[in-house]
Amino acid sequence: MTAGAILMMIVICGLVWGGFLAFLGLVWRFEKRKRQIRNGDHPS
Amino acid sequence: MKQLHPRETFSSRWALLLAALGMAIGTGNIWRFPRVVAQNGGAPFLIPWFLFLFLWSIPLLIVEFGMGKKTRMGTVGAFGSMHRGHTWMGGFVGFCTLGITFYYCVVTGWCFRYTFVSLVDIVSPGGSIPGGGLWGAETTGHWNAFIESGWQPVLFHLIGILFGSWIIYRGVVKGIERANRILIPMLFALLVIAMIRAVTLPGATGGLNFLFDLEWRKLLHYRIWLEGLSQSAWSTGAGWGLILTYAVYMKKNDDIVANSFLAGLGNNSASLLAALAIIPTVFAVLPDGQAMTIVTDTGPASTGLTFIWIPRLFEEIAGGRIFLFLFFLTLSIAALSSLISMIELGTRITMDFGLTRHRGILAVGCGCFLLGLPSALSPAFFQNQDWVWGIGLLLSGLLYAVTVIRYGVERFRREMIDSVDNDIRLGRIFNVIITFVIPIEFLAMIAWWFTQAILYYDPEFWWHPFRAFSVGTCLFQWGLLIAVLLVLNRPIQRLLFGSSDVNAPGPREGDTP
Numbered sequence: 001m002t003a004g005a006i007l008m009m010i011v012i013c014g015l016v017w018g019g020f021l022a023f024l025g026l027v028w029r030f031e032k033r034k035r036q037i038r039n040g041d042h043p044s
Numbered sequence: 045m046k047q048l049h050p051r052e053t054f055s056s057r058w059a060l061l062l063a064a065l066g067m068a069i070g071t072g073n074i075w076r077f078p079r080v081v082a083q084n085g086g087a088p089f090l091i092p093w094f095l096f097l098f099l100w101s102i103p104l105l106i107v108e109f110g111m112g113k114k115t116r117m118g119t120v121g122a123f124g125s126m127h128r129g130h131t132w133m134g135g136f137v138g139f140c141t142l143g144i145t146f147y148y149c150v151v152t153g154w155c156f157r158y159t160f161v162s163l164v165d166i167v168s169p170g171g172s173i174p175g176g177g178l179w180g181a182e183t184t185g186h187w188n189a190f191i192e193s194g195w196q197p198v199l200f201h202l203i204g205i206l207f208g209s210w211i212i213y214r215g216v217v218k219g220i221e222r223a224n225r226i227l228i229p230m231l232f233a234l235l236v237i238a239m240i241r242a243v244t245l246p247g248a249t250g251g252l253n254f255l256f257d258l259e260w261r262k263l264l265h266y267r268i269w270l271e272g273l274s275q276s277a278w279s280t281g282a283g284w285g286l287i288l289t290y291a292v293y294m295k296k297n298d299d300i301v302a303n304s305f306l307a308g309l310g311n312n313s314a315s316l317l318a319a320l321a322i323i324p325t326v327f328a329v330l331p332d333g334q335a336m337t338i339v340t341d342t343g344p345a346s347t348g349l350t351f352i353w354i355p356r357l358f359e360e361i362a363g364g365r366i367f368l369f370l371f372f373l374t375l376s377i378a379a380l381s382s383l384i385s386m387i388e389l390g391t392r393i394t395m396d397f398g399l400t401r402h403r404g405i406l407a408v409g410c411g412c413f414l415l416g417l418p419s420a421l422s423p424a425f426f427q428n429q430d431w432v433w434g435i436g437l438l439l440s441g442l443l444y445a446v447t448v449i450r451y452g453v454e455r456f457r458r459e460m461i462d463s464v465d466n467d468i469r470l471g472r473i474f475n476v477i478i479t480f481v482i483p484i485e486f487l488a489m490i491a492w493w494f495t496q497a498i499l500y501y502d503p504e505f506w507w508h509p510f511r512a513f514s515v516g517t518c519l520f521q522w523g524l525l526i527a528v529l530l531v532l533n534r535p536i537q538r539l540l541f542g543s544s545d546v547n548a549p550g551p552r553e554g555d556t557p
Contacts, residue, residue: 001249005256008087012256015094016316020309027302030467031057 051116052216053293059217060294061306062224066381067286068311069231071151072279074375075350077315078322082339084271086255088262092272097280097308100273100441100485103477104282105304106470107444110460112291113300118392119285121540123443126451131537132529133443137285138393139525140440142411143433144284145386147419147426149412152208152379153200157190158351159372166365183355197420202413208383209409212391213402216293220384227381234374235314238321241367242328250335251327255319270492273485278434280311283441286385289392297465305468314378321371322349329360350375387412397539428512432521435493439522442486445478453478494518 001009054060081089115125119141123134190196211219242248262268281287287307291300326335338353354371358364387408394404419426448456453475462469494515498506501513509520529536 001252002257004258005087005253008256008258009252012087012090012094013316016309016312020306020313023302023306023309027057027061027299027306027467030299030302 051293053295054221054290055217057295057298057303059221059225060290060298061303062228063220063290063385064287064303064307065228065310065314066224067290067385068279068281068307068382069228069314069378070148070279070281070382071155071375071379073311073315074318074322074378077275077279078319079340079349080271080275081255081319082323082336084268085259085262087258088260088265088268089272091263092269093275094312096273096276096485097312099477099481101276101280101282101311102304102308103474103482104441104444105280105287105307106300106461106474107448107456107478108282108285108287109291109294109300109304110456111444111447112288113294113298114460116292117396117540118289118292118389120393120536121396122288123447124537124540126447128537128541129533130443130447130450131540132526132533133447134285135529135532135536136436136522136526137283137440137443138389139529140433140436141284141286141386142390142408143429143436145383145390146412146416147429148379148383148386149204149208149416150197150201150420150426152204152376152383153197153202153420154190154351155372155376155379156203156207157196157200159369159376162355162365162369162372166369169365183352186355187351191423194421198417201416201420204379204383205387205409205412205416208380208387209405211380211384212387213405215401220290220388223384224381227377231374231377231381232314232317234370234377235317235321238367238371238374239317241361242321242324245325245328245361247328248324250332251324252320254327254332254336255323270488274438274489274493277438277441277485277489279315280308281382281385282308283437283444285389285440286382289389290385292392299465299467300461301466301468301470322354325357325361326353329357424512428517431513432518435490435518436522438486438489438493442483445482445486448478 054063081093111122111126115122117125118134119138120131120134123137124131211223213219214222243252277283287304323339326339329335330338338357339349355368358368358371361367387405390408390411391401391404394407395401399407419429457470457474461474497513497515502508502511505511505516506514507516508514509516511517
């Protein structure tokens with residue numbers, strides 16, 4: 001593979017898959033925090 | 045407002061997200077995306093395709109989530125709740141998606157049939173397969189024999205509807221939720237397996253170079269941008285009314301913005317996996333010149349690469365029979381997960397009119413079977429419907445923006461999106477996108493596709509209302525539908541909202557429909 005293609009692959013796959021996984025992680029954290037608030041063991 | 049039957053809700057946010065992903069990821073991700081990427085030069089296409097996810101698809105997904113969650117009604121009732129005079133717009137959006145459902149059941153049937161035949165081929169290699177061999181030079185003959193048999197596409201069309209309707213019949217939690225809990229993880233796992241297999245084939249780097257080698261000059265061509273926008277609009281399901289339908293079953297405190305981003309990015313992730321599974325395989329098996337011709341081959345009803353070339357290509361790789369079965373199984377799962385959201389859209393609309401879920405499914409299922417028959421029997425009719433309602437979806441997207449503008453974009457954002465339950469707050473950029481960017485994108489896309497029809501698809505008879513790919517056939521079928529819906533606008537309002545509030549502008553600030 002050419003260096004340009006490798007760089008572009010990292011950028012595109014990073015943005016698309018990285019974005020998806022980042023939002024999955026974010027939602028998991030939001031849900032965890034909400035669960036803690038519901039159970040009364042969160043500082044907020 | 046009528047609320048005759050107790051409404052189910054998804055049991056958790058994850059269940060809703062899996063359903064949203066199932067809706068968004070369909071056959072288009074697997075058979076259209078790799079072809080369109082190849083036709084538009086690979087990497088340069090991926091940039092506008094990714095950019096327009098944030099400028100068309102995600103904002104419209106947010107609007108759909110907001111309308112469904114607030115109004116708790118299907119497309120017709122949701123648009124009517126926003127503004128009584130816009131009830132017909134909800135009818136257009138709903139019928140446009142149902143118009144696609146009629147032939148999408150047929151496509152699902154094709155996928156089921158090829159999955160079945162490829163499984164038979166593993167169990168009994170070289171055994172007799174109806175319509176001739178699935179492999180080698182016989183693939184075109186096999187496809188033609190299948191389509192021309194008449195009874196086979198109709199039988200598998202019926203199986204597709206029965207399967208999809210059975211899932212919807214079981215309800216939101218036991219049907220939609222359970223099905224997507226199995227289908228979506230399986231779909232991603234199969235796509236990852238297929239991608240790993242493809243990129244580790246000897247010679248796969250040719251395909252990877254083609255897919256990711258960026259020629260900056262190509263970005264100056266307007267075609268790349270318009271194709272990227274069109275693919276993003278069609279692929280994510282934004283503006284179809286499907287997410288609006290699922291949002292009816294959201295919990296009151298569920299988030300909208302992060303869910304919309306996840307659905308959009310998940311859809312694009314699946315598309316990229318599919319492209320990485322298919323394009324390197326083509327380049328690994330064939331010389332570069334031939335690979336380019338094949339990967340861009342549209343074929344009859346856009347089936348060239350999927351049903352004709354994929355079986356030929358998989359014959360050349362080790363374990364090809366098993367991978368061919370897994371490929372069609374993936375395609376069937378993608379088709380089914382989208383089909384159930386389409387059947388639910390129709391069912392939800394009938395339920396808003398007072399039918400029970402079971403009677404609604406019966407009506408929608410029978411309608412889909414009968415109105416899908418012409419597409420099952422005639423590829424020309426199939427292509428016409430794909431053209432008319434595919435382009436119609438762009439108009440559906442605009443109707444969402446128009447309705448939110450009429451309601452007040454700032455008010456919509458404050459009341460329906462940036463509520464206390466939302467995890468992420470939208471900025472004023474949302475107002476700009478809905479008010480200006482989406483209408484401009486719509487105008488650009490409609491001008492582009494109609495110009496294509498006038499200059500290339502049917503230059504002599506572009507105005508003709510009874511040609512497969514003419515501008516005339518779009519305007520005729522849309523015009524007929526809009527005329528009927530405008531005539532029925534008031535009677536529909538009375539049925540949905542009662543006679544007292546027919547002239548009402550929609551819910552006031554703070555109202556909970």
